[in-house]
Amino acid sequence: MIKVIITGSNGLLGQSLLALLLKEVEKYQVFGFSRGENRSGRDDFNYVSIDLTQEENLKKTIREIQPHFIINTAAMTLVDDCEIDKNACDLLNVDVVKWLAEISEELGVHVIHLSTDFIFDGEKGYYKETDNPNPLSYYGLSKVKSEKVLLDSNVKYTILRTILVYGKVFSMSRNNIVLWVKSMLEQGKEITIVNDQYRMPTYVNDLALACKITMDKKATGVFHISSKELLSVFEITQQVAEVFGLDKSLIKPISSTTLNQTAKRPPKTGFDLSKTNKELDFYPKSFKEDLQRFKETLL
Template sequence: MSSSPLTKKILVTGSNGLLGQKLTDLALADERIALVATSRGENRHPAEDGYTYLDLDIVDGDQLRSIITEQRPQAIINTAAMTNVDACEHDPEGCKKLNVEAVGTLIGLCEEFGIHLIHLSTDFIFDGKNGPYAEHDAPNPLSLYGQSKLDAEQLIQQSNCKWAILRTILVYGLVADMSRSNIVLWAKGALEKGQPLNVVNDQWRMPTLAEDLADACMLAAITGAEGIFHISGKDLFAIHELVAAVADFWQLDKSLIRQVSSTTLSQAAPRPARTGFVLDKARHVLGYNPHSFTEGLALVDQQLRKK
């Protein structure tokens, strides 16, 4: 693989996560990519050959430097983050270490070694008053999680490395070894068991298929794209509508879905009401073309049937 002049060596952090495993799938199917997958602990991806896997905790700056010095990737896709919004409120120090300080260390190494940094961010940098948002709209995070992701973005934008920031929304999908669930699998699983669901009716999102987000990351890495890009699905739903669409697709009982106000939930972190993204820049610059939500559910269904 490395003998090809077209090969690009890409290091992925957080490769055991949903997005990380989809990036591994893409790299294995593309001979232009020499993949170095890194994450904490044992490799969760079922494929063992065709790429390098290394155990890495990116808050360990010495370990991070050692691996980057040894591997010398041309691009790094940073998917590692503390993404549990309420957990960030309860553990602000842990949130800052992983979501901001580790990114600062990555930036320094990318500057030193001339590496293109592709960093994942979130719609939660916005307050949700004026969604859907374009890349140039002013951020105003409501939570520690959103603030930590904005802080990291600002560090990257002030840096001297080549960078791309990909913001995304409510990622869903299926991999062989899931470390955590997502809204689609949660809703499907609960409704299949006949469990009533309290679902908010005052928040709007554009759910993102993990395969689409992985495509965007790889497009950015392979083309050397720079700047901020909004990456999500194309359909805007209220959360209760999203869960109802899951029920419709799998012919489950929608009467189990109870609409509630977000004020009735005892969540530590406030959420933005209406996000969503304008996708024009990603379409034009990256050639990004996401699935519809129904198409995404059909893909998840195919994968579930193969399990």
């Protein structure tokens, strides 16, 4: 039996991972760590209500479980909030990773850690795993620091970097681009979307699958996980309208400079997925194909 701790089990990726791993209860014993109540709508796993930022209790609880893997999906990801409250950002995004690394080194645990395209400055796009980080925001910097914690440790680790994750789970604590666009257009509301930022959105079910493949293959190192084509955020929202049969004339393009956001965003990210294809034997699809799959889950 493989014991797996999922931190942030109430989140979008956390709940998606629960759904995937619990299909194989004879193989995985799953522990979900999150603050407050279990919001996954399921009771067929071990839920632990825990504040990850309490170091001693975190380490003690992990020591009691003696897991084989920790999948760290917990993070402060609201980019502007991280810019405003750098201490809170560092606590969850860096210090918690440090403590997870320390206890994992002690117990011989494999850590799978989620990171982001925002570690790059977005000057070129199609980033390889080996490209040098140069974050424009404090959120991006915190994720670079969290990666460095693992790189400098003696722990067995995998870093999965991803981009603009979307999907739907039992209990949604926050929105994502696809659901937001769908909801606004269904209400007939006009929306303004940037046409000068480029991304490769990631379907959460694929990201969960990549975490599972990483465990099954015991793959280590850094991997990029996203869909396979680079689109402007404006094109992304237009494709949402097309797939869900909504009025795309309600989507109006604007430039990033008009937004006045607290934190800077990289203009053009996107990943080179060749290492992921080769070493994980994982071949992401186009955004439109993923959207179609996602739409079917909503019917």
